Amino acid sequence: DIQMTQSPFTLSASIGDRVTITCRASQSISSWLAWYQQKPGKAPKLLIYKASNLEYGVPSRFSGSGSGTDFTLTISRLQSDDFATYYCQHSNGWTFGQGTKVEI
Amino acid sequence: QLQLQESGPGRVKPSETLSLTCSVSGGSISTSSYYWGWIRQPPGEGLEWIGSIYYGGNTYYKSSLKGRVTISEDTSKNQFSLNLSSVSAADTAVYYCARASITIIGVDVNVVAIDYWGQGILVTVSS
Numbered sequence: 001d002i003q004m005t006q007s008p009f010t011l012s013a014s015i016g017d018r019v020t021i022t023c024r025a026s027q028s029i030s031s032w033l034a035w036y037q038q039k040p041g042k043a044p045k046l047l048i049y050k051a052s053n054l055e056y057g058v059p060s061r062f063s064g065s066g067s068g069t070d071f072t073l074t075i076s077r078l079q080s081d082d083f084a085t086y087y088c089q090h091s092n093g094w095t096f097g098q099g100t101k102v103e104i
Numbered sequence: 105q106l107q108l109q110e111s112g113p114g115r116v117k118p119s120e121t122l123s124l125t126c127s128v129s130g131g132s133i134s135t136s137s138y139y140w141g142w143i144r145q146p147p148g149e150g151l152e153w154i155g156s157i158y159y160g161g162n163t164y165y166k167s168s169l170k171g172r173v174t175i176s177e178d179t180s181k182n183q184f185s186l187n188l189s190s191v192s193a194a195d196t197a198v199y200y201c202a203r204a205s206i207t208i209i210g211v212d213v214n215v216v217a218i219d220y221w222g223q224g225i226l227v228t229v230s231s
Contacts, residue, residue: 032214032215032216034216034217034218043200043224044151044200044218044221046217049205049217049219050216055219087150089217089218091215091216091217091218092214092215094153094164094166094215095153096152099150099151
């Protein structure tokens with residue numbers, strides 16, 4: 001099975017910061033990568049699909065990049081609503097990364 | 105607007121079978137355009153895919169859970185279900201049902217992303 005590894009595990013940031021989360025696959029997954037945001041007590045929400053495509057309705061401050069084994073999720077200017085846990089997923093293999101908590 | 109709703113017991117005894125149903129409204133599960141699946145999240149931990157079902161009843165399971173998990177569909181009720189046998193405390197989690205969008209390239213069905221989730225149901229394994 002392909003393993004997905006996110007870093008960092010926890011990220012401390014301030015409003016207005018540029019934030020980058022990394023996801024690495026144990027072997028090439030082409031662009032079959034999705035990013036989700038999850039807030040406490042809620043189901044995850046799709047942000048990015050196929051590595052760099054913004055889901056409809058998601059603010060443009062979110063962006064994704066990468067292909068093969070290395071991927072990034074960037075939040076250009078962190079807003080208060082963005083404090084949450086973020087997961088990458090090898091969509092075709094269903095496997096999730098372990099999550100990155102973005103905290104104040 | 106598509107909606108998914110999990111239902112089932114909130115507590116299951118060790119060694120017994122966990123059974124959950126996902127009721128789908130606002131769209132049909134009898135379509136080749138989507139996968140339908142189950143994901144769980146132990147308290148305070150990350151997301152774990154359990155398995156999925158595709159058009160025609162084709163099922164796919166996480167390798168470490170094979171032998172304990174069965175996913176089935178009831179198209180007449182527009183529902184799909186999860187059975188997880190021989191449960192232990194390690195199976196305590198919030199269980200989500202979900203829909204995944206796909207794209208077909210040649211003859212290959214590729215999963216793009218999980219675009220709809222149920223609200224989740226907490227199942228506790230305890231005697």
